[in-house]
Amino acid sequence: MVDNNKLKPILKGIPTSAGIAEGAVKVISGIGDSSKFNEGDVLVTKITDPTMVIMMNQACAVVCDIGGITSHPSIISRELGIPCVVNVKTATSTLKDGQKIKVNGTTGEIFLA
Amino acid sequence: MEQPEKYSWLDEYLESLEKSLGFMDLSTLQPTSWRHFQPLIAKEWLEWFWRIIEERQNQHVTFEELAKGFELDLCREHLCFTLEDLKSARWPLEKRLASADFFFQTLKAQMPQDDLFGLYGSTKRHSQQEVQTIANQQFEQGTPLIARELGKLYNGAYNLGASLYLDFYMGKAVENWGPYELSGGKILVIKEMRFLKPTEIWPTIETACSKINLCAVYEGVKFSTDLIACHTQYEGDTINGLRLWRMEIDGRLVNNIDEIKKIGLNLGEVGVKQWSRLVSLPEQELLEKAVWIRCYCFRDVCKLLGLDWKPTQKLLDAVKGKTLEQGWKTWNQPKGEKAFNEYWRKIWDPREEFYP
Numbered sequence: 001m002v003d004n005n006k007l008k009p010i011l012k013g014i015p016t017s018a019g020i021a022e023g024a025v026k027v028i029s030g031i032g033d034s035s036k037f038n039e040g041d042v043l044v045t046k047i048t049d050p051t052m053v054i055m056m057n058q059a060c061a062v063v064c065d066i067g068g069i070t071s072h073p074s075i076i077s078r079e080l081g082i083p084c085v086v087n088v089k090t091a092t093s094t095l096k097d098g099q100k101i102k103v104n105g106t107t108g109e110i111f112l113a
Numbered sequence: 114m115e116q117p118e119k120y121s122w123l124d125e126y127l128e129s130l131e132k133s134l135g136f137m138d139l140s141t142l143q144p145t146s147w148r149h150f151q152p153l154i155a156k157e158w159l160e161w162f163w164r165i166i167e168e169r170q171n172q173h174v175t176f177e178e179l180a181k182g183f184e185l186d187l188c189r190e191h192l193c194f195t196l197e198d199l200k201s202a203r204w205p206l207e208k209r210l211a212s213a214d215f216f217f218q219t220l221k222a223q224m225p226q227d228d229l230f231g232l233y234g235s236t237k238r239h240s241q242q243e244v245q246t247i248a249n250q251q252f253e254q255g256t257p258l259i260a261r262e263l264g265k266l267y268n269g270a271y272n273l274g275a276s277l278y279l280d281f282y283m284g285k286a287v288e289n290w291g292p293y294e295l296s297g298g299k300i301l302v303i304k305e306m307r308f309l310k311p312t313e314i315w316p317t318i319e320t321a322c323s324k325i326n327l328c329a330v331y332e333g334v335k336f337s338t339d340l341i342a343c344h345t346q347y348e349g350d351t352i353n354g355l356r357l358w359r360m361e362i363d364g365r366l367v368n369n370i371d372e373i374k375k376i377g378l379n380l381g382e383v384g385v386k387q388w389s390r391l392v393s394l395p396e397q398e399l400l401e402k403a404v405w406i407r408c409y410c411f412r413d414v415c416k417l418l419g420l421d422w423k424p425t426q427k428l429l430d431a432v433k434g435k436t437l438e439q440g441w442k443t444w445n446q447p448k449g450e451k452a453f454n455e456y457w458r459k460i461w462d463p464r465e466e467f468y469p
């Protein structure tokens with residue numbers, strides 16, 4: 001039985017760091033959220049900033065509401081070799097903590113996992 | 114009047130500038146952007162900067178000599194920043210062209226290879242002979258584990274750079290050079306992270322080191338930058354494609370992964386603390402700090418010419434009682450992408466009598 005919810009992307013943005021990764025969503029608004037972030041989580045935020053670098057080092061993927069190919073999350077993710085999708089617009093309001101998603105940093109698509 | 118062809122290089126520069134900055138969403142720059150800050154001091158800044166142009170001429174210092182005191186990336190970027198200031202301060206044509214030429218000549222002296230403005234995706238500070246000398250040095254074997262740790266360390270320095278120098282002047286701290294083609298389809302990329310402990314502008318900063326030089330040899334990976342050398346892009350697997358690497362920290366060869374992890378963690382933690390300090394500054398203090406940072410970018414050039422690099426009282430007074438919002442209102446940017454790009458092309462081009 002094929003789960004159609006997993007075949008159609010739930011969100012789409014600009015792909016800025018290639019690769020595919022699956023993990024649990026953690027919506028982050030700043031360093032105050034670092035205690036809830038675990039190794040292998042997907043970091044979802046409006047736009048990353050330097051306080052999130054330690055979380056980004058643990059993330060399996062990064063998803064942002066805004067940003068472009070040369071924005072902070074894109075550059076940092078490429079250096080780590082993890083997928084990144086930016087300019088998703090509604091990622092922080094659509095995705096919920098703990099939700100399992102698959103991030104495709106090559107196509108910019110985000111799926112339920 | 115000078116020959117117009119003397120400034121034909123501007124066409125390629127403007128094309129590269131539009132490609133790298135163009136329609137960029139400046140709201141991603143925190144806590145502010147140069148287009149908020151710089152118009153507030155444009156007139157006073159240009160007077161401060163003009164001392165450098167005059168003093169170089171008076172002392173007959175060559176651009177080759179001057180280039181030693183100025184980072185390549187900063188040269189490309191400060192040319193852009195200066196072009197915007199020249200228009201917002203409504204400086205005359207002759208001085209606009211002389212200011213642009215100053216950066217162009219310095220840049221030419223810094224770059225022995227082509228693609229002066231990064232239009233074709235490269236930033237090459239080294240000659241082919243220098244690249245060969247570097248490639249002949251002792252390198253370590255790359256592994257996915259070390260590739261990730263080097264990435265974390267670089268990111269730590271990158272973030273610290275943005276925290277120390279603001280997003281837009283961080284070329285002072287981080288620069289990427291390459292791709293340099295090696296034999297067998299491999300490429301060399303050099304990353305330099307420096308001025309990581311600038312106590313003259315941040316007296317309490319506690320970074321574990323001040324300069325890191327990282328050389329990485331990749332196979333099956335394409336690398337590019339644009340006009341901004343920290344706008345790195347890769348195609349291919351950088352984790353499994355790292356073949357060789359070499360790192361010097363404060364002039365010392367480092368190949369121990371535990372030490373690299375420790376330094377990477379220090380850079381990350383100091384960066385987080387420093388960013389929190391930066392974004393919590395009241396607006397007036399942030400404006401003053403931005404003035405200090407901008408002047409600090411020219412510290413070594415000033416020292417070379419025997420000039421004081423610190424901001425003058427006049428320069429600091431220029432931001433008193435002003436707000437970033439006031440600075441942003443200088444620009445009358447059209448909304449559509451085509452009109453927006455045309456607007457900025459005309460603002461940037463010192464040959465055009467077009468003002469905000």
